Amino acid sequence: MKLIINGKDRESAAENLAALWQEETSELDLPGPQGFAIALNGTVVRQVDWAQTPLSRNDRVEIIRAFAGG
Structure with a gap:
């Protein structure tokens, strides 16, 4: 399905946020x-x-990783 991940149009087979993170x-x-x-x-x-949060076509997803330091 089409998702917007970190501002970019992407295709994904993930059904929920846990699967998308792994992908x-x-x-x-x-x-x-x-x-x-x-x-x-x-x-x-x-x-x-x-794992319990489903994804739908055209959802906007932001995946952020924290880093230490400055």
Whole structure:
């Protein structure tokens, strides 16, 4: 389905936010989503709710990773 991820039109097979996070970070070989936040249509979704948060065509998703330092 078509989604807008971090401002770019993308196609995704993910059905929920957890699957989208895995899809988007698969190349990073991360142990888990620690340090990440996801906003769906302008609302931040708690990590514990990602698997139960479905995606719909044309949703706007922002995936943000926190970094330490300055």
